[in-house]
Amino acid sequence: MSTLDSCRQPIAVSVVGTGYVGLVTGACLADKGLDVTCVDILDHKVESINLGRAPFYEPGLDQLLAKIVSEGKLRATRSINEAVRDSSVTLVAVGTPNLDGFIDLADVMTAVRQIALAVAEKDSYHVVVVKSTVVPGTTDQALLGILESVLGSKENRKFGLCVNPEFLRQGSAVSDFQEPDRIVIGALDMASFDACSRLYDWVCCPVLRTNLRTAEMIKYASNALLATLISYSNEIASVAEGIGDIVVRDIFEGIRLDRRWTPVVGPESVSAERDRPGILSYLWPGCGYGGSCLPKDVQALRTHARSSGIETPMMDATIAINAQQPHKMVLKTKQLLGDLGGKSLAVLGLAFKPDTDDLRESPGIVIVEELVRQGACVTVSDPKVSGAHRGSLFANGNVRFEADPKEAIRGAHAVLLVTAWPEFETLSKEDFLALMETPCVIDGRLFFDGSNLKDAGIAYVCFGGC
Numbered sequence: 001m002s003t004l005d006s007c008r009q010p011i012a013v014s015v016v017g018t019g020y021v022g023l024v025t026g027a028c029l030a031d032k033g034l035d036v037t038c039v040d041i042l043d044h045k046v047e048s049i050n051l052g053r054a055p056f057y058e059p060g061l062d063q064l065l066a067k068i069v070s071e072g073k074l075r076a077t078r079s080i081n082e083a084v085r086d087s088s089v090t091l092v093a094v095g096t097p098n099l100d101g102f103i104d105l106a107d108v109m110t111a112v113r114q115i116a117l118a119v120a121e122k123d124s125y126h127v128v129v130v131k132s133t134v135v136p137g138t139t140d141q142a143l144l145g146i147l148e149s150v151l152g153s154k155e156n157r158k159f160g161l162c163v164n165p166e167f168l169r170q171g172s173a174v175s176d177f178q179e180p181d182r183i184v185i186g187a188l189d190m191a192s193f194d195a196c197s198r199l200y201d202w203v204c205c206p207v208l209r210t211n212l213r214t215a216e217m218i219k220y221a222s223n224a225l226l227a228t229l230i231s232y233s234n235e236i237a238s239v240a241e242g243i244g245d246i247v248v249r250d251i252f253e254g255i256r257l258d259r260r261w262t263p264v265v266g267p268e269s270v271s272a273e274r275d276r277p278g279i280l281s282y283l284w285p286g287c288g289y290g291g292s293c294l295p296k297d298v299q300a301l302r303t304h305a306r307s308s309g310i311e312t313p314m315m316d317a318t319i320a321i322n323a324q325q326p327h328k329m330v331l332k333t334k335q336l337l338g339d340l341g342g343k344s345l346a347v348l349g350l351a352f353k354p355d356t357d358d359l360r361e362s363p364g365i366v367i368v369e370e371l372v373r374q375g376a377c378v379t380v381s382d383p384k385v386s387g388a389h390r391g392s393l394f395a396n397g398n399v400r401f402e403a404d405p406k407e408a409i410r411g412a413h414a415v416l417l418v419t420a421w422p423e424f425e426t427l428s429k430e431d432f433l434a435l436m437e438t439p440c441v442i443d444g445r446l447f448f449d450g451s452n453l454k455d456a457g458i459a460y461v462c463f464g465g466c
């Protein structure tokens with residue numbers, strides 16, 4: 001059977017790594033009719049997935065997982081050998097954490113070597129698809145070398161190799177996968193591309209074929225742009241605040257009304273409907289970006305560039321501005337209250353963004369730790385982060401968790417809004433006035449109606465001076 005013919009058989013897919021990327025990808029592919037085997041080294045994850053339950057929170061994933069597991073379209077195992085044996089394509093979706101500014105490739109390289117050893121026991125052609133975020137040059141320099149050392153090089157090659165970066169947003173990852181805006185496939189050769197592209201026969205968006213390094217770079221360039229937009233917004237807000245008498249919300253609404261950001265739908269008129277793309281959410285100031293992608297990826301790209309002698313002044317500024325934002329929020333709190341020693345403070349939101357329970361690189365962690373260092377007693381309220389996290393996050397006893405935001409603000413000297421959860425919209429000016437010791441709000445996301453709160457006699461500050 002030829003390489004290409006073997007790729008035309010019914011597709012079975014294995015996914016190594018069951019984090020946000022791996023499990024969402026596997027679940028959505030299974031929902032499209034593919035047979036999927038997920039691999040993880042952790043027993044509790046494998047058991048949870050086989051019971052149809054996600055081991056983390058992502059909207060819509062539990063329901064999807066329960067459906068496809070009950071239909072027999074997805075299962076989980078600890079055995080890479082078993083998963084590779086029963087599939088023709090393996091997706092690598094293990095983490096690449098930050099290691100002193102570089103990405104740690106240990107898990108990726110281990111996974112690829114184990115996959116290669118499993119493929120060596122097969123007679124059929126097998127395609128390895130890298131979904132993990134790796135710096136340009138990783139796949140063709142390191143990962144291809146691992147595969148060739150086990151499986152041989154060009155003549156009679158029995159494997160294909162692709163880079164297929166993910167563009168999923170935590171909090172909307174399932175819908176992002178089901179309705180993608182683009183598919184990027186960097187391929188070693190045409191047979192590799194054909195095999196990988198078959199995973200996406202169902203999509204109605206552009207499929208960009210390119211080489212391995214370019215696909216790797218597209219992911220980094222995309223995330224660097226998003227991070228830059230956020231830090232740009234924060235710098236503009238700082239300038240506005242320094243000048244004074246500038247309405248920061250109006251600045252960004254004025255920018256967004258440019259038709260290049262919000263194209264008019266239909267005939268132009270004063271009341272014409274406008275398309276408001278999701279990228280506008282990055283053009284908004286606040287207490288900083290976090291998560292598993294933007295901080296790590298911008299840092300890794302900068303470090304990778306520096307190792308090649310390339311200067312990165314824009315990325316340097318993006319990182320530096322973002323690092324300042326949580327500390328600026330604490331400073332704003334001190335400017336309102338003075339010495340924070342003994343003060344009761346309510347922090348609304350701890351996850352790095354709404355609709356996720358992910359705390360990685362969250363500005364909320366930095367803010368709470370700094371408040372506690374300055375002697376404050378902190379109550380945290382987050383719809384998806386419970387008090388079970390307290391011991392692992394905050395060894396100091398001055399942090400407690402309260403599920404009900406109204407109870408969290410009771411007796412507080414100030415409220416710090418860190419994550420723009422819609423659940424916090426239930427808090428009214430009457431709540432702040434009635435429940436708080438001193439009604440002060442430090443709004444880290446321009447979430448509340450500042451004018452409304454100020455008119456009620458509530459001290460309100462935000463990024464940009466408001």
